Amino acid sequence: MQNQASSRSAHYRLRGSAGQWRVEGDGEAGMAYASKEAAFEAAVAAASNAIRDGYDVTITVPGAGETMLGVEDTGHRT
Template structure:
């Protein structure tokens, strides 16, 4: 099987999940984007893929949840 990579990324004033070079959905918080990424990663894992999930640390002036 292949490698499935999910990256939580900032998209303007929101957050998205980058997968296969595309961000399809936007989320109000980093935590919401993370939960979406983990749900997708779980499905990929069940399909036998190696899975990587990455989330950036807190930026200056940002809350812990990235809102």
């Protein structure tokens, strides 16, 4: 198998807080999502298209200081 370095890259970063999570790509923020999880799913969909087009892909999701989904933790476990 031949390895070939890609000169194209796509970077997606989640930014925001509860109820206002956005996926930033190419320095521009997209639409708002209600949760961090929803914004992540949108970033993965965009990244999937970029991968298909031959791009290297990076997705950055903030961790510390935020709840896992960016919404209130009700304490319910399933």
